[in-house]
Amino acid sequence: MSDVISGERAAALDADGAASKATLVAALTAALPHDIVLTDEESLRPFECDGLSAYRALPMIAVLPATVAQVQTVMRICHAHDTPVVARGAGTGLSGGALPLEKGVLLSLAKFNRIVDIDTDNLRATVQPGVRNLAISEAVDHLGLYYAPDPSSQIACSIGGNVAENSGGVHCLKYGLTTHNIVRLEIVTVEGERLTIGSDALDTPGYDLLALMTGSEGLLGVIVEIVVKLLPKPELARVALIAFDDLRAAGNAVADIIKAGIIPAGLEMLDSPAIVATEAFVHAGYPTDATAILLCEVDGTTAEVDEDMARVQAVAEASGATEIRVSRDDAERALFWAGRKAAFPAMGRISPDYYCMDGTIPRAALSDVLIGIAELSEHYGQRVANVFHAGDGNLHPLILYDANQPGELERTEAFGGAICELCLKHGGTITGEHGVGVEKIDQMCVQFPTAELQQFHAVKAAFDEKTLLNPGKAVPTLHRCAEFGAMHVHNGALPFPELERL
Amino acid sequence: MSTTRQPSEDRTEAIAAQVEDAYQRAAPLRIVAGQSKSFLGEPVAEAATETLAVHAHSGVVSYDPGELIITARAGTPLRDIEAVLAENHQRLAFEPPHYGPTATLGGTIATGVSGPARPYAGAARDFVLGCRIVNGRGQVLRFGGEVMKNVAGYDLSRLMAGAHGTLGVLLEISLKVLPSPRAQLTQVFEHEAPEALAAFSAWAARPWPISGAYWEAGRTHLRLSGAQASVDAARDALGGEPLDEDQSFWSGLREHERDFFKRGDMPLWRISCAPASPMAKLSGTWSLDWGGAQRWLVSDAPAETVREAAATHGGHATLYRGHDKPRQHPLSAAHVAVHRRLKAAMDPAGILNPGRIGV
Ligand SMILES: Cc1cc2nc3c(=O)[nH]c(=O)nc-3n(C[C@H](O)[C@H](O)[C@H](O)COP(=O)(O)OP(=O)(O)OC[C@H]3O[C@@H](n4cnc5c(N)ncnc54)[C@H](O)[C@@H]3O)c2cc1C
Numbered sequence: 001m002s003d004v005i006s007g008e009r010a011a012a013l014d015a016d017g018a019a020s021k022a023t024l025v026a027a028l029t030a031a032l033p034h035d036i037v038l039t040d041e042e043s044l045r046p047f048e049c050d051g052l053s054a055y056r057a058l059p060m061i062a063v064l065p066a067t068v069a070q071v072q073t074v075m076r077i078c079h080a081h082d083t084p085v086v087a088r089g090a091g092t093g094l095s096g097g098a099l100p101l102e103k104g105v106l107l108s109l110a111k112f113n114r115i116v117d118i119d120t121d122n123l124r125a126t127v128q129p130g131v132r133n134l135a136i137s138e139a140v141d142h143l144g145l146y147y148a149p150d151p152s153s154q155i156a157c158s159i160g161g162n163v164a165e166n167s168g169g170v171h172c173l174k175y176g177l178t179t180h181n182i183v184r185l186e187i188v189t190v191e192g193e194r195l196t197i198g199s200d201a202l203d204t205p206g207y208d209l210l211a212l213m214t215g216s217e218g219l220l221g222v223i224v225e226i227v228v229k230l231l232p233k234p235e236l237a238r239v240a241l242i243a244f245d246d247l248r249a250a251g252n253a254v255a256d257i258i259k260a261g262i263i264p265a266g267l268e269m270l271d272s273p274a275i276v277a278t279e280a281f282v283h284a285g286y287p288t289d290a291t292a293i294l295l296c297e298v299d300g301t302t303a304e305v306d307e308d309m310a311r312v313q314a315v316a317e318a319s320g321a322t323e324i325r326v327s328r329d330d331a332e333r334a335l336f337w338a339g340r341k342a343a344f345p346a347m348g349r350i351s352p353d354y355y356c357m358d359g360t361i362p363r364a365a366l367s368d369v370l371i372g373i374a375e376l377s378e379h380y381g382q383r384v385a386n387v388f389h390a391g392d393g394n395l396h397p398l399i400l401y402d403a404n405q406p407g408e409l410e411r412t413e414a415f416g417g418a419i420c421e422l423c424l425k426h427g428g429t430i431t432g433e434h435g436v437g438v439e440k441i442d443q444m445c446v447q448f449p450t451a452e453l454q455q456f457h458a459v460k461a462a463f464d465e466k467t468l469l470n471p472g473k474a475v476p477t478l479h480r481c482a483e484f485g486a487m488h489v490h491n492g493a494l495p496f497p498e499l500e501r502l
Numbered sequence: 503m504s505t506t507r508q509p510s511e512d513r514t515e516a517i518a519a520q521v522e523d524a525y526q527r528a529a530p531l532r533i534v535a536g537q538s539k540s541f542l543g544e545p546v547a548e549a550a551t552e553t554l555a556v557h558a559h560s561g562v563v564s565y566d567p568g569e570l571i572i573t574a575r576a577g578t579p580l581r582d583i584e585a586v587l588a589e590n591h592q593r594l595a596f597e598p599p600h601y602g603p604t605a606t607l608g609g610t611i612a613t614g615v616s617g618p619a620r621p622y623a624g625a626a627r628d629f630v631l632g633c634r635i636v637n638g639r640g641q642v643l644r645f646g647g648e649v650m651k652n653v654a655g656y657d658l659s660r661l662m663a664g665a666h667g668t669l670g671v672l673l674e675i676s677l678k679v680l681p682s683p684r685a686q687l688t689q690v691f692e693h694e695a696p697e698a699l700a701a702f703s704a705w706a707a708r709p710w711p712i713s714g715a716y717w718e719a720g721r722t723h724l725r726l727s728g729a730q731a732s733v734d735a736a737r738d739a740l741g742g743e744p745l746d747e748d749q750s751f752w753s754g755l756r757e758h759e760r761d762f763f764k765r766g767d768m769p770l771w772r773i774s775c776a777p778a779s780p781m782a783k784l785s786g787t788w789s790l791d792w793g794g795a796q797r798w799l800v801s802d803a804p805a806e807t808v809r810e811a812a813a814t815h816g817g818h819a820t821l822y823r824g825h826d827k828p829r830q831h832p833l834s835a836a837h838v839a840v841h842r843r844l845k846a847a848m849d850p851a852g853i854l855n856p857g858r859i860g861v
Binding site: 184216 | 832
């Protein structure tokens with residue numbers, strides 16, 4: 001798909017002066033078991049893209065280490081040969097963070113799939129980075145415990161990738177993001193040294209490097225072990241399905257529920273196109289004539305759930321809900337959630353391709369931004385469906401397109417960029433949880449002025465002086481922003497006036 | 503508590519200009535606000551003879567209770583912030599200690615301190631959503647924002663929490679706030695220290711609405727907060743004797759006003775460790791907060807001995823009261839190197855509170 005774009009992107013990302021493939025293969029195979037160093041096209045093919053499949057590139061070499069010592073060896077060799085390294089978890093990322101570099105090494109953490117320790121006294125689990133998110137909760141389920149952050153991709157995505165992206169999920173409104181649910185990391189630096197970040201205590205002397213490392217998209221170090229917090233499972237959870245015939249009323253209800261002093265365990269919204277598509281797919285009983293529905297889950301002790309659910313219902317009624325259904329048991333709760341969980345595949349059934357955007361805005365701007373997206377949809381002539389974390393103000397517009405129609409992908413990308421800028425205009429951010437990767441690298445130039453970007457680069461250099469860890473991702477060069485700005489003038493003002501145009 | 507609030511004033515330009523000037527001259531600055539927490543961290547180097555005063559840079563910039571976000575200037579008195587939130591039945595869930603009437607928001611975030619609710623609600627850093635700072639070059643920078651989720655760029659705003667101003671002068675901070683609990687009560691149990699630790703572990707493994715767990719002198723205090731019904735249900739299930747006046751108990755603990763923290767001239771140590779760590783064999787008097795994860799020790803044991811004992815359980819020890827140096831647990835050589843490089847990235851001339859984090 002769209003080799004033109006991916007080819008250009010990949011070429012731009014490649015570092016100059018990297019070692020030749022033959023030299024590097026020789027160095028790696030001299031120090032590592034041969035079967036973990038992959039070099040032929042067929043073995044490299046599975047790594048050519050992540051979940052954002054519009055961007056593709058074959059890595060020069062892929063290495064699949066199974067021990068920390070092997071990761072250190074790979075890093076030392078690549079560092080000595082000035083070769084860039086891209087870490088990869090499960091490859092479910094949606095911003096091209098794990099997109100390989102044609103002159104780089106792809107470091108897959110897939111073999112790090114062991115849960116090392118479960119500590120029921122301290123309520124923690126020590127896991128390797130390739131462990132799947134859901135596998136942690138499954139492993140501690142019999143103890144009445146779970147790991148709270150639950151991205152929709154949780155059956156597939158790795159905990160290492162979650163840390164690198166600071167991933168969120170439906171339950172993050174109440175229980176926090178990845179950054180709130182980890183206590184310690186073991187990393188391997190670009191030079192191949194081990195470093196412990198955080199500690200077994202609730203805080204650590206010195207700077208909060210745990211915060212810095214979380215969400216750093218593989219640019220500051222390779223994560224080789226993670227200690228996560230475990231939580232006791234709530235006694236009970238119930239979900240209300242609340243329907244509206246007006247988008248604005250639905251948006252306002254979200255803010256009203258929060259204002260009423262309730263922090264739901266999850267508060268998600270689906271708009272009409274999303275409701276219709278998911279209902280046709282999973283038959284969850286969603287009202288297909290509704291303009292929007294909210295799924296509002298509350299959890300806790302039985303008494304608490306009753307108390308909170310009564311409040312949610314009262315607020316929803318006052319906000320103009322047309323229908324409210326509260327799950328009576330776990331089976332019905334699962335049914336209500338089934339539609340939400342199947343929303344992405346449901347889109348796959350009604351459109352050949354879809355592009356998942358990810359911006360966050362203040363809750364108060366929800367209705368305005370949703371209406372703005374509908375207007376953009378008309379302008380670009382592309383359909384869009386919204387299914388998202390409303391309680392956090394985290395939007396996921398899904399733009400439907402057909403990559404085989406000439407021009408549609410380009411139009412979709414332009415539409416996506418316009419949505420990012422709409423979020424910024426309403427005081428939001430271009431990414432709430434999927435990361436910048438290569439996808440939103442240009443929009444970073446819109447969100448951040450030069451001085452902030454320079455500061456990011458200085459911080460990067462403190463960890464990776466030669467810019468070998470996932471170069472070209474997450475933070476744009478000032479040069480790139482100048483080029484982007486030349487094509488893209490905001491409110492009549494040219495960004496980066498201090499830089500020469502090319 | 504006084505109800506008059508400090509007037510609002512934006513001193514961004516003056517603060518940035520002073521830092522830029524100091525950067526040009528490589529003249530180190532001592533950042534001061536309410537001075538309530540200057541006893542935390544290492545003393546700023548003697549060489550920093552110039553003072554950068556930030557307490558006049560004050561006032562709430564924006565607060566919409568429906569967004570659960572407040573943005574305020576660093577010099578805003580902490581009690582003003584808490585008063586504004588309380589009017590809307592909201593609060594800072596990490597329950598920051600004031601350590602005096604002059605505490606500011608900036609000092610609270612710069613030192614990264616959190617109160618008794620920390621293990622259950624989260625730490626100061628967990629609530630930081632964004633900030634505006636002046637870096638060591640005198641540039642005014644904004645990171646994060648006023649939204650709940652944001653992964654654009656490195657999380658430099660959270661990094662400011664606990665950095666003691668050494669990476670940037672905090673100008674404005676956006677924090678996530680939460681509704682105040684509708685109900686709260688405290689139950690007291692007779693326990694020896696090991697029994698208290700066992701109880702903390704057992705309680706934490708079940709979904710009880712716990713918001714504080716503290717042991718001192720044979721008594722465990724357990725605070726429950728949340729919906730009335732769930733607090734009542736937990737009390738009935740867990741037992742213990744009710745404590746009247748529980749608000750003043752927890753605020754006294756948070757502010758170190760209890761006699762335990764005041765007595766004598768013996769050094770007071772804070773030991774931060776995995777909550778279920780066994781009691782360390784150190785001479786002295788203990789209290790156990792944060793469900794066992796933050797322990798206080800009044801002891802004249804040598805600093806090395808205390809630090810070694812803390813480190814065996816993946817923890818660290820900080821001197822809160824006493825003359826030994828350094829106060830903070832020393833960093834490994836590898837971490838010293840990373841800290842220095844990071845400091846240089848934010849503050850290349852090393853002028854912001856030099857010495858304060860000890861590297
Ligand atoms: C259907 C679907 C639904 C999704 N839903 C959500 C959602 O609800 N919430 C959400 O937040 N995300 C969601 N995502 C996005 C994605 O699943 C997350 O970003 C996830 O954390 C990526 O994990 P991964 O293991 O697949 O990482 P990858 O895609 O392999 O890598 C992601 C990034 O992390 C880096 N990385 C990976 N492992 C390491 C490591 N060990 N050390 C250093 N860097 C590393 C990579 O270099 C890359 O930059 C969804 C994706 C899909 C396809």
